[in-house]
Amino acid sequence: MIRLILTRLISSVGIFIALSILIFLLMYLVPGSVAVIILDDAATPENIAKLEAELGLDDPLPTQYARWIVNVSKGDFGTSFLNGRPVRDDIIEKFPVTLWLLIGALVIAVVFGLSVGILASLKPGSLLDRSSVLLVTLGISIPNFWLAVLLSMLFAVKLGWLPVFGYTPITEDPILWFKSMLLPWFSLGIVSSTLIARQMRGAMIEVLNTDYVRAARASGIPEHWVVISNGIKNAMIPVITVIGFQVPVIIGGSLIIELVFATPGLGSLTIQSVLDQDLPIVQAVLMVMASLVILTNLVIDISYGWLNPKMRVL
């Protein structure tokens, strides 16, 4: 187990470093010069030259990367091109919102996904199963932003049950916070839950068709116990990976969903920064999101070992 964790850890660090180099290089892929973006309407040749010197763009790339990564490791992502604000402030301000969004959406995705998947798998070919398969395929195909628009039209505008936009910090009013997060959670969670349901259903059908499940049934073990302790426990092994995959999916979805609900998280920050070509923020967001995904993969890998006794011996 420790060896498993160690090898995974090392490969995660490797991927992280490689990604950080790519993210660092973004600054140099800009056609022309980043100085033009920074200066906006103030981009005169003199200003550009002056700024490039100030930014140290004349140094060799490895030096620049070293400087950048050292700063990043201290949490210093530089300052926004746009308003000169330290990027770190933006990230610290917005990361918790996105994290909550991610956690909530993941909870919804897992709870709904697993239960629908399990229920559907118990009677394959039944009406419940068929309709769940249809729903799942539909869920994967609906653009989540369209779903979000429709959901907010219904629950917020028409019925008035939930706030239409914005975010109330949990410290200010936990109930309002919960209400303000519900629609984004569902808009994000539904799509992922369909993906999980699909996998869970497949895995369950496969597991319930195995010899050891038949053997358990043939030993007179009650069906609910077979489903829970043989079925679900075994089916979870492949599904846990799929749940892990949902982290990048939800993060990707949050980019648009946050915009629809004006949720002040990393997603709306990203879109705004992309439209503004505010590269330091884009870089920081990429680093944070990539770390989050790498970290999840690590946790998934480890929990995979934890669930699967075969991996534990390694």
Add this chain to the structure above:
Amino acid sequence: MKKKLGMSLLTGVVVLAMLFAMAGPAMAAKDTLRVGWSVPARKWNPHLNTAVMLLGHLEPVYEGLVGEGPKGELLPRLATKWEQTKDSITFTLRDDVVFHDGTKFDANAVKANIADVQSGRYPPNAKKLIAISSVEVIDATHIRFHLNRPAPSLLYTLQRFAGLMVSPAALKSNSVDKVPVGTGPWKLDPKRTISGTKYVYTLNKEYWDPSVQGVAEIEINVLSVEQQFNGFASGELEVAGLHSAFVPRAKAAGYKILSPEGPHEALHIYDRTGKIVPELADPRIRRALSYAIDRKAFARVVLQGNSIPSTQRYLPGSQWHSEEIEDLSYNLKKAKELMAEAGVKGFTFDTYSQDAFFDMMNEPIAGMLKKIGVTMNIKSIPIGQLFVAASSGKYAASIMPLIERHPYDFYQAKLAPDAFMNPFKYEDKEIDALAKKAARMDEKSAAPLWTEMSRLAAERGYLIHIGSVHFAIMVSKRAKNVKGRSFSPYNIFFRGVTVE
């Protein structure tokens, strides 16, 4: 053991997440003006901004020497009075004003601010103050700007970005990059502000004129159109700026609508030399473009009547309005004839747009030009690069607002051979001569010359005027005494507004 590890990992994540969330703000006060806005704030130093859309975030915090009335008129603000001669302006300053950071406002502060603008960090604003050759501090409450050229519109310029006063201490320490420090009736609360999304302003208790502080707090929320409507419907907003296209929707919902005079919009033809689009060198084709644009339909349908169509820069009633101007209004037949006469079947040029509101200007005009075979390709550019794009020489033409109100500024920005927005350096000697002459005369006798200049610019197709495009401001019943602000989309005056 392993289960414990899993549990403790989970608890760790949750606790961490909660700690992060705890960093949020505290309770909101009662009489808060909640405003819907379509763009986030950019730089907190007002001298580094020009886009009028960005005035809203700065308005609660900053003041200039000269204030602005609902129609753009000059009002005493940090200066109680002023006197303009041919080569100087002398201001008498208030002596009871303190910046939010405790720095005293005086003549030296003004001098530091003018120096900041003139440093050239931000050329569009530096150019506006080009007429100020030096600043002379007479005493703490008196200051004199020496002028090196005629500056008929300098005082108007000082009402906005280039003239807003920032604490000299904050300028020096660059802390203004993070938090705005002005003299205004409200100050930014950085703790409760979520940059890019929500800006919270609290009462400046030291303010010199408490009578204008109708609300204790102002909250500016960056929202999309439907979020604004939704916010109104659910009582979460009191004021929001709107594109005129949405006025019927707002009226149907029963909200009060203000529509102050909007900025003047025109299709600027930059490539008058025909360098990248040869067809545009032909004045007949440029005029054909003017005939192709159905300004009335545009005003009636797209802008819901909330606009004044015009084929020239100044509207009737202005001292610079021309009565003799040729008829350049919509006439599809004439447009097609002119195209045929020039031997051109059609052509294509690129222009740009940066957001939904520019789209709503560009798209219908593109549709109209299409009817005479002219294709206007609208490219998206990053927000904030409008002026860079206009002056880049990459675009032959684009629809832009004319934010310069005085003809002299208009000339300086668009028509002069070295104008910022004349990237192809086109020179019209007649117009140059008129402008130079008029600039040296007093306002009254210069008026006919300015009228002539603006008429020529329109007739020669340098600018295809569309008209004054009004924007609307949607006001809920709870907000009182809300006044719109001319030539400035969406902006209102926060002074004096109260909320029930």
Add this chain to the structure above:
Amino acid sequence: MSDTSLTISQSIADEDFLERPSFWRRFSSQTVPMIAMIFLVILILTAILAPWIAPKDPLEQDLLEVFLGPSWEHLLGTDNYGRDVFSRIIFGSRVTVQAGLQAVCFAIILGVPLGLIAGYVGGRTDKIIMWINDIFFILPALLIALTAIAVMGPGLTYAMAAVGFGMATRYIRLTRGVVLVEREKTYVESAKVTGIQTPIILFRHILPNIFSPLVVQTSLLFGIVILVEAALSFVGAGAPVGQPSWGRMLSESRYWISQQPFLVIPPGLAITFTVLALNLFGDGLRDVMGRKITATDIKVQKQKRSRSDAAELPDEINEKSGGSGADSILSIRGLEVKFPSISGEFTVLDNINLGIRKGETLGLIGESGSGKSMTAWAVMNLVPFPGKITNGTVRLEGRNLNELTRKQMRSIRGNKIAMVFQDPLSALDPVMTIGRQICKPLKIHKNMTKRQARERAVELLNLVRVPEPHRRLDEYPHQFSGGMAQRAVIARALACNPDVLIADEPTTALDVSIQGQVLELMQDIQEKLGMAMLFITHNLGVAADVCHRGAVMYAGQIVETGKIDDLIENPKHPYTAALLMAMPENVQKINRLADIKGQVPLPWAWPQGCRFHPRCEYATDQCTKDNIELREIAPNHTVRCVRSTENILGERL
């Protein structure tokens, strides 16, 4: 939708024997993917022919006709500039298809060669490529696209190239996988012919093999790309202003909700349907490609036999065919199992009659696919879904098991009747300790406490000769060798002292050296405990060692029963004789190839008359006509063969 249609074949027969209909026929028999494919073809045609199909110019404005509802003039109404929405949707398909093609083509052009290199060269190159691959797998496609826009400025071209770049990873993995598989295969093949591994051979093998998964992958990725394109256009970073793009139309439609709410619908549906079609198409294709045979594929020939056959059989013969009558502890009478399929039911077990006495071992003998295991499941009343016992009875000590409630039946399973399986490692739950798996039935049936159950488990492991039982109880199945695992499975089966033990090929999956030990163990235990055993095997030799009596099964029927010695020394059915000859020792003796030609036909393909006749060298015309009945030809010896009295097999051995 692969999983809905059950993999029936798995439980009945080895699917490899099935002759599969052509790819296209199997695909076209699926309704939903076919509809999806037609939709996609129409979409592509629409994109290509947009200027000719669209009734209006998508950019043509008419400010006098804004926000019109759907009408004949404007099928989907008009938008805020009076443009025809229907025409805009049609032209929007161009943006969608083009963006999708851009990204996917880029991904294929980049990914397939890299995958080929990684798979073919292997070694360090492979590692480096796969490692870089992992990096791009981290980031969501939309984030990659947005990053490209942040760097290069708004517009779809660079964004789609970036998405393609990110998606190349999927193609790398796919291609590499195919290459690795094919390399193994061709290595062997080409080494035989030329002694060298020629890349040309390899690529010739790879191309056809990669084509189908590539199409599946592409259709699924296409869906993702379309969603990314729509999302980019939705936030205003994608398709330029004015261009009819579904994402942009959707985004803009939100502005006009009060004037014309309908505008939100067409672009949203267009995106959803397109992605849906791509997903359904891809899924359908994958199903057809997959190794599973689905119920939809099965075309059942109308079976002429009816279940009344069993009833017509004289009771006497019924009694005798399976062996002894009243003293049987387990007796099976007229058992019939059917499976539903789209074109009707098909029979899997046909009028099975068997009986086992206390202390007796009955061998159930036949090739795979003959229905032996299904018989075992039917006894347990655990016929795999959606199969059903449609006729007959199973009695345990006279109690009809088919009439028991679920709960009652559960108290029989594992308690009175227990089972041992072919592959011990797959019969044990990999995530549960051996101890828990043995103790659970004890706790359920004998109400033992945890400690009691554990003591009993140790006892059982001792009984089946597993060394160090205390330690091994806490181990997981993968820590057991095959032989040890089978001992554990036997221990579990014996836990509650069952009256009947069903052993389904208990030694087939084991090492030859261990088979003997396990068989010996089973015999010992049976003698010690005096229970009845149903021993399922394909090997007459094994049956001869273990069983007292035997029943030979073919295609869901019993074809011959008798004392095991009679069956071996004097087989009366050509199938029994053939099985006999397939035994290794006999193969040597008669110096003939061991295999019986052909395979057991699948239930929906059972021939009329004698089911064995197509493979039988003694078949006559008579064999193809009527159903053959089981006849008693000697005491305790029944045969289902019209020529059983002719002694056709007499001189063979």
